[in-house]
Amino acid sequence: MSEHDWLAARFEENRDHLRAVAYRILGSAPEAEDAVQEAWIRLSRSDADSIDNLGGWLTTVVGRICLDMLRWRRGRPEQPVGDHSPVLADTDVPDPELEAVQADSVGLALLVVLETLTPAERLAFVLHDLFAVPFEDIAPIIGKSPASARQLASRARRRVQGTPEPLDADALRQKEIVTAFLAASRGGDFEALLEILDPDVVFRTDEAVRERGALAMVRGATAVAETFSGRAQAARLTLIDGLPGAVWSHRGEPQVVFNFTITNNRITSITLLGNPDYLQTVDLVPLET
Template sequence: MDEKKLLAEKFEASRTHLRAVAYRMLGSRSEAEDAVQEAWLRLNRSDVSGVGNLGGWLTTVVSRVCLDMLRSRKSRREEPLEAPGQEPVAGSGDSPEHEAFMADQVGLALLVVFETLAPAERIAFVLHDMFDLPFDEIAPIVGRTPMATRQLASRARRRVQGENTVSSADRSRQRQVVDAFLAASRGGDFNALLAVLDPDVVFRADRTAVALGASAEVRGAAAVAGTFSGRAQGARPALIDGGMGLVVAVGGQLRVVLNLTIADGRIVGIDAVADQERLGQLDLEILND
């Protein structure tokens, strides 16, 4: 069989699943179709001869397309939800009963809640909770570590389940951790830094941040405290894709974002992002010092 024809058949076999993924992320039938079509175009432009799991590859592509669309939509403050009464596209289940269940899970009410989520939260929640993808596969799509991706999905899950008061309390506690970290870092208080860092905390930096002088990876509270002691003078607290973090701007231009993963009152992960393209895709809200 012709290779292109075989590829087209494999894509068609995945189309229903891809439409289901895209619809749950976007809440719009027409945008879901656009995302799937874009995946088809990218497939035709790519060499997938070495791809062992084409379905997984296509799911990743569609997810990234949807993430870009969500971020673009958020910047325009658009809400293209379907009108009440329209049925969502079919799911990827093995039986009509399963598809009916999935359709019920993504009713209009749930889509309305989804609109309150940051794009990365929405992607992480949909892929993990609705399509059972592991966090280590979702992490590269949203540009986070698996641990940070797990936290994205957890925040989204709480909001979907209506636990906004708990989420607000969590955010307040996390803000206290961030403020303590900033104060200790700026003041060069090594012991105070140790108190706010998990013993197994991991700092990671992207390639751009490494080129600017950051270490690619630092492990352990003592080592990470040493890295940040006396630093963070220009850092400001911010909400980054709905989670707590820090931003550093120079001359009014955003240079570095620090995504903080906080658990049990301590920082367990710090991810430095300096790549300008990735920075432009983040949903940021600067908080008052």
């Protein structure tokens, strides 16, 4: 048996597992097959002799591929859900093995809920809770620390179970301050803005936001209050990577993220971020006011 044939045989031993992983992450039979095929291409181009745990390596690779596919899908809001999710499509999954996957612990109802998660939440939850992949292995895939991966999986688990993740005391206080800031901004309440802003507050924007006409930097409570007074009408309270902030969206897609830094109950910095790469990776969870 040639080395290529041996590698292909080892890959086939893992194919069913990889298809199950990909399907549970993507919720789409065709996309799952594409992810598995891409994993084979990457394996065939790699130094297989340097891989100690082929099954773990392939699971990680499929996870990365699926994450990229979810982020690409998220960036194409015009694509109908039925095109990528048999859960909400009119057609049945033709493959008996994938039908079995649908019928087991994932279930159609769970797949529908998974559609509401961010890509990183979905990946962390599926890999850890359904396939027992350690957070230490999940973290490099999503570009975060193991602790952050654990938090993402926990957040996803709560949303799947229908129980919102509780905010700690600091996050609750930040939520109150951001809520007050948004209300004062929308209402044009200049004095209320001054009360919320630190005297030395700094407002910054990235290049993508500046291209929309925003200033690069504004310093001082008075200047920042003037900048925001009567504005932020469409910004909505959102949990941003675990901390309360705000997001402006267009047709359901995030366009600008408002990050806040709060010290001693006053806002010390506001940063507006609209870089597309950042928007694809940041974890956003809508908050109720």
